[in-house]
Amino acid sequence: MLRRAKCLHGVIPGHGSLGQLQSTSRYRSYRKINSADDDGRRKREEGQDGYLQLHKSKGQHLLTNQRILDSIVRKSAIKPTDTVLEIGPGTGNLTLKLLEAAKSVVAVEIDRRMVEVLQKRVAECGVQDRLTVICKDALKAEFPPFDIVVANIPYGISSPLVAKLVYGARSFRSATLLLQKEFARRLMAKPGDSEFNRLAVNVKLVANVEFVMDVSKREFVPCPKVDSSVVIIRPKAEVLNVNLDEWWAFTKACFGNKNKTLGATFKQKKKVMELLRLFKLAGSDGETDNYICSNDDNGDGGESDDEELSSSSCLEMGASSFKEKLMGVLKSADFEDKRPSKLSNEELLHLLALFNQAGIYFHDQSKSRNAEKESFSVAYS
Numbered sequence: 001m002l003r004r005a006k007c008l009h010g011v012i013p014g015h016g017s018l019g020q021l022q023s024t025s026r027y028r029s030y031r032k033i034n035s036a037d038d039d040g041r042r043k044r045e046e047g048q049d050g051y052l053q054l055h056k057s058k059g060q061h062l063l064t065n066q067r068i069l070d071s072i073v074r075k076s077a078i079k080p081t082d083t084v085l086e087i088g089p090g091t092g093n094l095t096l097k098l099l100e101a102a103k104s105v106v107a108v109e110i111d112r113r114m115v116e117v118l119q120k121r122v123a124e125c126g127v128q129d130r131l132t133v134i135c136k137d138a139l140k141a142e143f144p145p146f147d148i149v150v151a152n153i154p155y156g157i158s159s160p161l162v163a164k165l166v167y168g169a170r171s172f173r174s175a176t177l178l179l180q181k182e183f184a185r186r187l188m189a190k191p192g193d194s195e196f197n198r199l200a201v202n203v204k205l206v207a208n209v210e211f212v213m214d215v216s217k218r219e220f221v222p223c224p225k226v227d228s229s230v231v232i233i234r235p236k237a238e239v240l241n242v243n244l245d246e247w248w249a250f251t252k253a254c255f256g257n258k259n260k261t262l263g264a265t266f267k268q269k270k271k272v273m274e275l276l277r278l279f280k281l282a283g284s285d286g287e288t289d290n291y292i293c294s295n296d297d298n299g300d301g302g303e304s305d306d307e308e309l310s311s312s313s314c315l316e317m318g319a320s321s322f323k324e325k326l327m328g329v330l331k332s333a334d335f336e337d338k339r340p341s342k343l344s345n346e347e348l349l350h351l352l353a354l355f356n357q358a359g360i361y362f363h364d365q366s367k368s369r370n371a372e373k374e375s376f377s378v379a380y381s
């Protein structure tokens, strides 16, 4: 009988017993490492005695239910001519199924111990020629060409990985991903939903997301704390005519606090100064001098909030006028009292166009879009 340790990370039988694990979903033994036994721990971590320690920090929760694995492969609609990209193959439960359906699989795995087990299992099935393994962090690896993605990904890198796929250089047909249920709900959220956030906005611009099925946490070894869902992300055939780098920076500016009104967000001193700097750099409409040191300050220094603009210096006077310009753009189409979490992509694109018409452009100076995608930080909280 399969013995599962409730939400505990431990060891699973390695090398020898993994073939059995795949075919029968049964572990003869599943036990915690005795922390006092350092030598034993090292050996078991390395798999020297046939055991492999699973690391929570790397999201190592293995999916063992054959029915669910089959269902994921079936829903992915893999063609016999396809090259599949798999992120985090682990010990190969899904990889072996993918190799049955596809022409080839490129698997990106960070953990060398997993790679060893995977390669051994695949070799035992005689299909090693159709598997390419890249032993690297998937966020840093350059992906070779692929047709589709199918993966049970480590949940800790969900945001940057999804961003890397849908905003990346490689085109592909679809990505079938097993994700943390809550994260999947956020990906599929619509404007006005409580889960709707910048991630949903950015993904929706370039892709459609379809729900496939929920997967209980009990289907994983070891059992994680959260349930999962499978979704299919399909890049849109035609992406709207927008500069993606600017869109990325614009949504970052709007969603600083997704529940704040846009009026409140764009009144913030930091935001005004940042956009003014870009406006001056662009020098787009000859009005620039007005915002460097303007005398037309309307005395609007009554903002008590420290975050907002006070009109004490020459530069700030220019900024105060520029702030009025920003507010003018928002008011021109009734955006001032609206919250970004309730706006559709069409409305956000309209607002960006209005800013651009006023010579106001967005650029993320702190980080490039690529750097942000590759970051482990939760970019879309």
Ligand SMILES: C[S@@+](CC[C@H](N)C(=O)[O-])C[C@H]1O[C@@H](n2cnc3c(N)ncnc32)[C@H](O)[C@@H]1O
Pocket: 058, 059, 060, 061, 062, 063, 064, 087, 088, 089, 090, 091, 092, 093, 094, 108, 109, 110, 111, 114, 136, 137, 138, 139, 151, 152, 153, 154, 155, 157
């Ligand atoms: C949730 S497990 C999935 C394992 C296997 N696909 C399965 O379904 O049984 C995630 C796998 O991703 C690997 N991993 C974690 N972080 C990674 C990263 N940054 N890049 C590539 N692989 C990673 C882990 O070592 C682990 O093998």
